[in-house]
Amino acid sequence: MAERPSFLRVIGKGLLWALAGAVLAPFVMLVVIVPLYYFNSACGTPGDSGGCEMGFAAILIASPIPGAAIGFLFGAVRTMWRPAG
Numbered sequence: 001m002a003e004r005p006s007f008l009r010v011i012g013k014g015l016l017w018a019l020a021g022a023v024l025a026p027f028v029m030l031v032v033i034v035p036l037y038y039f040n041s042a043c044g045t046p047g048d049s050g051g052c053e054m055g056f057a058a059i060l061i062a063s064p065i066p067g068a069a070i071g072f073l074f075g076a077v078r079t080m081w082r083p084a085g
Contacts, residue, residue: 005079014076021071022064029063 033056037043043052
């Protein structure tokens with residue numbers, strides 16, 4: 001039977017993956033949101049009053065938080081399921 005990883009190893013790997021998720025999430029959102037805003041005919045019109053731009057900024061600013069959470073969960077679960085080595 002494989003040896004279970006230590007608590008510090010699980011937390012450490014989880015934190016490394018959380019950092020990666022926090023850095024990558026804005027780039028992923030950028031790739032997803034730019035085409036959506038580009039093809040939205042309401043964005044950039046006089047009646048828009050900057051709503052599309054503020055939504056774009058809010059998504060990019062807020063995306064590292066869920067990215068870090070998803071990265072931490074992925075890293076912790078991945079470390080617990082892999083055999084120590």
